[in-house]
Structure formats: structure tokens, C-alpha cells
Amino acid sequence: MAENRVLNVEEVMELLDKSENYRLVFTEYRSAIMEIETKLRVLDNELSIDRDKNPIEAIHTRLKSPESILEKMRRKNYPKTLESMRENLLDIAGVRVICDFIDDIYKLERHLCSQSDITVIRRKDYIRNPKPNGYRSLHLIVTVPIFLTDGPKETPVEVQFRTMAMDFWASLEHKLKYKKEISGTTDIADRLKECADRAFALDEEMMQIRSDIDGMECKKC
Incomplete structure (x- = not known):
């Protein structure tokens, strides 16, 4: 029974690493989230010029909690160390982008991934190839350099693109499952x-x- 008790944050972080280096590591992940979010908002503003409407409806960010990190490391049988966490867990930092239309998703992906400081580590297109339960989303794992006092650190971020309909379904399915x-x-x-x-x-x-509608407007021109 003791194995199933809820660990507090201090216990979790002690299991991950007895040093305080984790504070710096989590600062890197938070900074990477800010970098990706800023890039997306810049693209959103630029792409809105053509249609007088922003392609991004909302951006949500999250940093995986220490408890969630430890649970995943246990489930995957990874060593309970900070180094193992950094090497094996690529979804600690997350950004979810909600768009109005499917084609806006692929346009944003194309422009984001073409930036010289973005490296795509993994791509899973669940929009064109949905999961058996119907889940649809475009998942990317990218790295972005974070410039700290001791130099740049390539930091992974999971970026998910969904339409509003996809996000609505996924949120309810997550609660119901x-x-x-x-x-x-x-x-x-x-x-x-x-x-x-x-x-x-x-x-x-x-x-x-x-x-x-766009075609009708072009004919009027």
C-alpha cells in the first residue's frame, strides 16, 4: 500500500535528483515554452494580414508536473535521475495550438518548422491518420535553443495543433475515458x-x- 501513496513535490524531486539542478532544468523548459509561444504569435499576426483574421484561436501551454514526470518514468522503467528525465522525456514542455481551420494548422507547421533555429525531432499526423478511437491532432516534438549565461541549450517542446472541434472532442473524451x-x-x-x-x-x-467565400470575393475584385 505504501507504494501507492501520493508523493509530495519534495519527495518526487528528491527521487529525480538530490541536487538542486532541477530548478535550472525546469527554467530551461519554461523558457523553451515562451520561445515557441512567441514564434507562434508572431506567425499568427503576420498570417492574419492576408485574411484579416488570425489563424490561431488560442494557445495553451503546460509544464509537466513532477508527479506526472515520476509516474511516466516508473511506467517506462527509466532510471529516476535528472539526466534520465532529460534524455527520455521529450514532452515535459508542451504547447497546444487551437486553430479555426485544418489548412491553417499545416500552414503554421510549415512556417514554424522552416525557421533556422527549430529542429523537428518527431512528427505524428493524427489528423490525416487518426487514432482508432477517433482522436485527431498534429503532434510535433521540436527543439529550440535557449540562451542562458553558460551558452545555448537545445530544449525539446511538444507542440500540438488542433481545430476547435478536435480540441472540444479530445477534452470531453479525456474526461469520459x-x-x-x-x-x-x-x-x-x-x-x-x-x-x-x-x-x-x-x-x-x-x-x-x-x-x-474567398473565391466569391476574388471574383468581385
Whole structure:
């Protein structure tokens, strides 16, 4: 039973590393989040000039908690050290970008990843290749240099791109998937998948409507 007790932050960080170096490491991750968020907001402002509307609806950031870090390291059987954390966990820093339209997602990705100081480590396109449960999102792991007093540090950040419909579905599915004790879970999973498919169909239809409106405006010109 003692193994399942909730650890406090001090205990977790002691398991990760007995030194205080973790404070500097987490400062690097926070700084990397700020760098990526700034890049995205600059792109958002520039790309809004063409359409008089920003392609980004919202940006959410998060830094994985010490408890979550330790839980993942336990689950993956990684050594409980700071060095192991930095080497094996690439999603400690996270940025979620909510867009209005699917094509805006790929446009933002293209411009972000073309920047000279951005290195793409991993790319998973769950929009074109959704997960079996219907989940859709574009996942990137990128590194960005953080300039500290002792020089630049390449720091990984997970960047997720979703439309508003995808984000709405994912948020509700995340809450509902823990209801394992209820009956009819297979039926519910099927219904959630149908909802995801309908949400994607709506995204595609709205994107087509926007394209048609843009075409009508061009003819007037």
C-alpha cells in the first residue's frame, strides 16, 4: 500500500535528483515554452494580414508536473535521475495550438518548422491518420535553443495543433475515458468515434465554405 501513496513535490524531486539542478532544468523548459509561444504569435499576426483574421484561436501551454514526470518514468522503467528525465522525456514542455481551420494548422507547421533555429525531432499526423478511437491532432516534438549565461541549450517542446472541434472532442473524451466502471463502454467508444468523425466532417465542410467565400470575393475584385 505504501507504494501507492501520493508523493509530495519534495519527495518526487528528491527521487529525480538530490541536487538542486532541477530548478535550472525546469527554467530551461519554461523558457523553451515562451520561445515557441512567441514564434507562434508572431506567425499568427503576420498570417492574419492576408485574411484579416488570425489563424490561431488560442494557445495553451503546460509544464509537466513532477508527479506526472515520476509516474511516466516508473511506467517506462527509466532510471529516476535528472539526466534520465532529460534524455527520455521529450514532452515535459508542451504547447497546444487551437486553430479555426485544418489548412491553417499545416500552414503554421510549415512556417514554424522552416525557421533556422527549430529542429523537428518527431512528427505524428493524427489528423490525416487518426487514432482508432477517433482522436485527431498534429503532434510535433521540436527543439529550440535557449540562451542562458553558460551558452545555448537545445530544449525539446511538444507542440500540438488542433481545430476547435478536435480540441472540444479530445477534452470531453479525456474526461469520459476514465469511466471504465460504467456498463456499455464498447457502445460508448463507438459513439465517441462517430462523434469524432462528424466533427472532422464539420471541419472539412467549414474549410470548404471558407474557400468558396474567398473565391466569391476574388471574383468581385
